[in-house]
Amino acid sequence: MRTTRVRRAMVAAATAAGLVVTAACGSDSDSSSDSGSDGGVTTLTFAASTFGDPGRGPKLQEWLDEFNASQDEIIVEAASVPYPTFGQTVLTQMGGGEGPDLVRFDMPEFEAASDAGLIAPLDDLVDVEQYDLLEEPDRFMVHDDVRHGVIFEASNYAMFYNADLIPEPPTTYDDFFATAQSLTAGDVFGLAFRQTEAEEAGVWQDIFNYVYGFGGAWSDGENLTINAPENLEGLQAYKDLYDANVIPRGADAATFRRMFAEGKVAMELNNGGYATHLRAESPNLNFSVAPIPFPVRSQGAILAPIVINEASEAKEEAATFIQWALEAENQAALQEILGASSVATATERSPESLQDMPFLTVFDELTETSLPQVVLGFEAQTPDIRKIVVQNVIAALQGDVDLETALDTAQEQATDLVG
Amino acid sequence: MSRLRIGVTLRVVGVLVVMGIAVFPLYWMFVTALSSNADLFAADARLLPDFSELGVFADALADGEALTWLRNSLVIALGTTVLSIGLGIPLGYALSRFSFRGKMLTAVVLLLTQMLPEALMVVPLFALFNRFDLLDSLTGLVLANSAFVLPIVALILKGAIDGIPRELEEAGRVDGARPLTMLLRINVPLIGPSIAAAAVIAFFHAWNEYVFAVTFIYAPETQPASVGIANFIGEVGTPVQTVMAVAFMFTLPAVAFYLFAQKYVVAGMTAGAVKG
Known part of the structure; x- marks a missing residue:
């Protein structure tokens, strides 16, 4: 009797589930992120991790809507790819001959994709001569005289500080350290940065400022210089702050940025994109921005190119969108959305923006001394070198090995990798 | 006392x-x-x-996206469960009851597949799914998840069938039952608790799966909740309360399924005691 009941229940459950699966198969999305043409309208997908930002995402969507409304032959839709696995996901899709038509990459993934032939050359698709492109960031868009991308966003790193807690920003590393120490008490921390392997790309972005800010470099253009004395000095400064317990250890970027917005973190090094986000999410927060107070005025920059997927079946249409994006008024609109970041061309900041964020000029003045966070000369191998460096630096942070040995190990492993 | x-x-x-x-x-x-x-x-x-x-829950559900993700997750998890159990039962039965060349090798290979991380399979599976037009579809994810969880389901069920006395089948054979009849009429009812346990494993695997889902699915309306929740994590900000609200709702159907299946696991465990 019991067996019969069990069997009946199982059959009923299996039947119900089977019906759901059948319905699911019927309800499978027939839309594809691949370009598709329907009634003369070509639909393109555009993947950008910024679409997920609570502050900037909705405004970027409105910007796309403006393009869609400007003509009736092309529709650009935002592709939904989560930020934590954005590069890995999109590169896998592109490697398989699929993926979004347009992609906003970060530099390491851009370099890897262009090296692998996954990005369509733009020379025959977009005539960049007719636009006033910013030279410094744009030079990284061209490889061996072939243009693979156009800058979508260029964002320099600077020091964000809570102006209620810090009336005068520190101007030297010693001041920076002392300020962080003096403000750390109870549930308030003087500083925050990324320090876990789960945020490998973020740790790389953070330590880049310490290495270059202390006069170091990951390479001399021909050879790796991971264990150079200047790098050791910069990373020792990073480790000293970690050891001094002035940061919320273990907190990820999402957490400590919320803490900054709540006045629980006094300082952090971040790029210009963060300014707009803070203004939108925490309008009452009294924060300001100053150059990073390290010995050498050299810091990282987020360079984010927009590219066309080599596998796209609608490259011409994708290029039409890029051309629209490069038009002066659309660049100005994009600049307003991105806030403290720059765009591909030189644009005037509006008086309203400057009144709202007077520190915008700080970011603009850093453009000449900012570098993309790639290993110069080894751009395509940057993601692999990044993994090696971050793993070894974090091992040193956690006390598994001393920092000098960690950098020697990283140098050896990365040299083996690049050959 | x-x-x-x-x-x-x-x-x-x-x-x-x-x-x-x-x-x-x-x-x-x-x-x-x-x-x-x-x-x-x-x-x-x-x-x-x-x-x-409490409004955070209403906000999270306001645009209907979260409900779509949950529906997709449910479809993928139930589909994976049905398919892997449906294929796992005959596979487990064959490994338990039949002698054939390469039987041991088959069992070992099934075990080895469990040692491969999903990330290793993403690229070859992507190419395969692209070829068979299975990308961006829930059916594709059901197949991918089933392929990954089927070995463990089959091995669990093989172990359960091993425990059933062969005399029961011999009695059935005397009465003229064929192997399929013996499997469905004799073995399946007796391994109900193991089927329920395997179903729980298959369901949870598919419910939580992220790597295949984020790579094989493009359209927002086809994304499961595991990917949808990750979409909240932005480059410069993450709405923690919204993430937690959706994550909380994400756990409830899985808990409900476990409670449903657990009833049969417990029923099977206590059945012997009642019969004596």
């Missing part, structure tokens, strides 16, 4: 501690979802939910 009472009390306390450990993460998600920004990073953690913040 008092010794008995102490024993009962200790047992109750033990159960409560274990329940607390199991339920606390769920509770903490709920409390975090209902915390204001100020409470979220206060020195003293708030232990009780602030019901004045």
